[in-house]
Amino acid sequence: MLILYGVPVSTFTTKVxxxxxxKGVDFFExxxxxxxxxxxxxxIIPTGTIPAIDHDGFMLAESEAIIEYVDEALTGPPLLPGDAQTRARARMLARVHDLAVEPAIRALFPLIRDPAKRDALPALDNALQDRLAQLERLRGADAAWMAGPDFSTADCGFAVSLPLARRLLEALGRPLAMPASLEGWLxxxxxxxAVAAGLAPWRPATEAWLAQAMGAQS
Ligand SMILES: N[C@@H](CCC(=O)N[C@@H](CS)C(=O)NCC(=O)O)C(=O)O
Known part of the structure; x- marks a missing residue:
């Protein structure tokens, strides 16, 4: 049995x-x-972050490492499908998610909690738009999934963070305009x-967090 340590509202837990x-893994969260x-x-996990997994006593942190481990160690549909170049592109896009796009979305969190910080919204929104335009150019607009014709690890992070971006900007009164091919992907x-199942606990947790964070201001 595999244990996933995380919380429903966490982007990186939801990615895993x-x-x-x-992958079709039997797990307990x-x-x-x-x-x-x-x-x-x-x-247990010196960084103090989530997610982490315990697979028969093997503890591992960091979402991308977890996904690649699960892909190698367990049976099921490949999470890095295709040839070496397709797999390399999937890894690249997963890194772009973790290192560029997700931080641009996370930068909106303080504005949710504190109306006094919302003057920064246009600049942060523009920064996010830039990241999404880069993403569209990187992935190639005609691919069905992020890295090619098949669902891969490159899809898992964006499958939670792009809905999150849309919901945060909606809550801040500034609807997210995404490049057309990313709208199709979303x-x-x-x-x-798998995305529907993965987002099922995340959606109500996100709504509860938003209600609490924005309600606390009034
Ligand atoms: N690079 C890490 C990022 C994980 C991460 O930032 N998780 C957040 C929750 S979504 C967290 O644990 N934050 C607590 C902290 O950074 O101290 C990964 O991919 O797993």
Whole structure:
């Protein structure tokens, strides 16, 4: 049995949850002992971050490493399908997600919590638009999935962070205009069974967080 340590609202936990569903892995999800960033959790995972997995006693942190491990160690549909070049592109796009696009979305969190910070919204929105335009050029607009004709690890992060970006900007009163091919990808992604299953706990948790964070201001 594989244990996924994470919480429903976490983007990176949800990225791994989507990958586990895509791989067809039987897993059990629970919060990290003591909560993430806690001393208890840091004694197990020194960075204090989520997600992490415990696979028959093998502990591993970092979402991308977890997904590649699961792909190699367990049976099921490949999460890095295709030839060497397609797999390399999937890894590249997964890194672009983690290092460029997701941070541009995370930068909106302080604005959700604090109306005094919302003067920064146009600049942050523009920065995100730039990242999405780069992403569209990197991936090639005609691919059905992020890295090619098949669903891969490159899809798992964007499948949660792009809906998150849309929801955050909607809450901030500035609808997200995405490049057309990414709109098409998002529509396809929403109907993918693994994405739907992975987002099922994330959606209500995100709404509860938004209600709490924005409600706390009034
Ligand atoms: N690079 C890490 C990022 C994980 C991450 O930032 N997780 C967030 C929750 S979505 C977290 O644990 N934040 C707590 C912290 O950074 O101290 C990964 O891919 O797993």
């Amino acid at each position: 949850r989507i990958a586990l569903h895509a 629970q919060p990290p002992p003591g909560g993430y960033r806690s001393d208890t959790w840091r004694a 529509e396809r992604s929403t109907h993918h069974a």
